[in-house]
Amino acid sequence: MLKINLLPEGERKATLSPVEQLHRTPLVWVVVAGMLLLVGILWIPLTVYRQQVRALEIQIQALTPKKAEVDRLQQFTRQLRAQETAFKELREDQHLWSKRLNVISNLTPDGVWYTELAMDLQRGLVIQGAALGQGGAEMVGIGRLVQELKANPDFSSAIKDIQIESIKRAQDKEIEIVQFTLTCTLTGAPGS
Secondary structure (H helix, E strand, C coil): CCCCCCCCHHHCCCCCCCCCCHHHCHHHHHHHHHHHHHHHHHHHHHHHHHHHHHHHHHHHHHHHHHHHHHHHHHHHHHHHHHHHHHHHHHHCCHHHHHHHHHHHHHHCCCCEEEEEEEEECCCEEEEEEEEECCCCHHHHHHHHHHHHHHHCHHHHCCEEEEEEEEEEEEEECCEEEEEEEEEEEECCCCCC
16 A cells, blocks of 8 residues: 655654654553562662671671680680690609709709790790899800700700790890790600
């Protein structure tokens, strides 16, 4: 069929193709409304999820210092248990170790004192102490203490080696103090 439009150019209605007229159909509006509804339905759970995540992040931030404290306490507990195990092993021959500690006391030179005795499973007996600064004589005293401990049969029977792990000088007001750490590696089992 042939259509002839005799109206002048200015008064003619432009005919739109079916694709151009698609936005006027109710089906398109239904599809657009369905898509908007779908976006709304998906947006609500996503918003709720984000709020839950934010709340959990706030809880995590509040618990982080507490977790650090718990971790620190657990580490401290592990160290105490390790020392307890070492001392339980020493307990079997308690009288020998009391004799060895007495040897340490008897061989300690004047001007030297101990600040800590600890049993470490990896390093052995760790002795920390200090000496009054005497212009270098304190270093000789610490070295002599190590040599006398090595030479003493009562003490050296349980010790494989004695090492000066660290020495450092410190000033306490007008008094010079030399702080030292001795590591006594134990032979096989304690008390052997």
